[in-house]
Amino acid sequence: MQALVLTEQGPRLAYDYPLPVPLPGEAVVRPRLVGICATDLALIRGYKGGFRGILGHEFVGEVVDAPTASEWVGRRVVGEINIGCGECVLCQRGLHKHCRQRSCLGIVHKDGALAQRFTLPVANLHEVPGHLSDDEAVFTEPLAAAVEVLEQVRIVPSTRVFLLGAGKLGMLLGQVLALTGCDLTVIGRHAAPLRLLKQWHGCQTLLSDDDALGALAAAPADVVVEATGTPQGFELARRIVRPAGTVVLKSTFPGDMTPVDLSGIVVDEVSVVGSRCGPFAPALRLLEQDKVQVKPLISGCYALDDIMHALAHAEQRGVLKILVRV
């Protein structure tokens, strides 16, 4: 089959990749639409060094085979990407996504969705409501990651929140944060996405190279959500969060350890909260209820045949979501 394979020599479009064979409990999925995520680009640049195989983990597709759960065949689905061992202490406490032996679709030890077929445990699948388009459903995975912030940190209408980054993930985070009615300021590098957030939710926006940035420290935030994926983002977050406030780290940065003033964190009683994948059910519900806009975030759509152009486009500054039609 056709598949985007990450090899030692970089990404390569294969035409003769073997069809996947489902493990017990797994379904075979034919993807319809796959999103390219910052993590895919980081994996290509060598993040975590290790992953070799088919990329892609944001998808909407159709179940074409499910040997142990045939009722799923024909359903349109999205799917959670972490697969725990099911037996360790963490899995037994419901923390599958943190299982130390986990695989992760298109990221760790598991071929991903940028192929004509892939497999995933039926337990990971969520059926897509009929009136949601593929264009919308394909955002479920990153939207769930944005929702995760609200699962972890209490944000109420009087909470003053700064969001750093209005890229692919930031545009979803901005909308999810705005749902709470909080006092939201979004700081980004590009005017166009900020304008959208302002138009949709009336939130304050600020260009990150704006002189006004320094002034933020004078009226610090209760919560800062860092979604720039840069060490500079963390530094800025620490500078503009109030004492006893919370910094949510929403994106991984490739590479080295970051020097952190731990004593400053103690003295200021700041909380630093790491945040990764989130719950699919509320993400699907928000899409269904039209509470989050995703179509305006699509910067381009390519055929799998044309994946190399899709990747090049996704790498450009200011580009939001690139989709791949399989």
Next chain:
Amino acid sequence: MQALVLTEQGPRLAYDYPLPVPLPGEAVVRPRLVGICATDLALIRGYKGGFRGILGHEFVGEVVDAPTASEWVGRRVVGEINIGCGECVLCQRGLHKHCRQRSCLGIVHKDGALAQRFTLPVANLHEVPGHLSDDEAVFTEPLAAAVEVLEQVRIVPSTRVFLLGAGKLGMLLGQVLALTGCDLTVIGRHAAPLRLLKQWHGCQTLLSDDDALGALAAAPADVVVEATGTPQGFELARRIVRPAGTVVLKSTFPGDMTPVDLSGIVVDEVSVVGSRCGPFAPALRLLEQDKVQVKPLISGCYALDDIMHALAHAEQRGVLKILVRV
């Protein structure tokens, strides 16, 4: 008056230090007993570089003058050590202890309690219940700092907690954590204090050079409280906390930035919570109700005349609280 003054040349017992003059709203306090804290020792070693003046911030004393609140004269008191400006955004939100212009008794811009007299705003004072001895009341400030952990992090009976460090602060933290009925394991460098915690609360204890330490990672904690004040403590905390768990940083480390794997914090969705000073009222109540043992933590008591020996004693490994009778 007699006072322990930290000068450019180090700590020095002065005999001719001028008596303090109370500012509006301040009381003059004659300390009866003062505790030596790790922060005092760190200040002497040069932590934060800046402080010059009289050391000492853990005290029980008697109000001898209070020009604007004469009803306080004669009362036996303990006192909160942070003094905010009262006017900034943080002070107006009740975050005096985090005021950017704050002074801090014996630590920042404010002469401390290791002297025959010192001053503190009346608003910072708490009267000591009559039947609490000075030996007990002098622990109010560090006990409040231990209580702060429970104010910040939800710890319930089924929470698995590891406490790293069973020193001056660790012995208070261990007891406060045990109050919650949580599943507590205390890891320390010395057998004697661990034995006390085991005897009082039946909690598990482990010597930190024990081979068993590695095994902790196999059954990781929901919450790790780091009270060793070393960068190694943070590393160990990260290794033995479960994904989606919490590391509480309870002690500052002098010196440099610590290299931190921020991406690891994101992937594991760990929360890192800085924790400093805490509320006095519950600390006094716990002492009154005899729920926390403090007298067995006293390793020595010296006269102010003999403060240099007191400091040398406090610096020794395995020594817990050294008190100074003024």
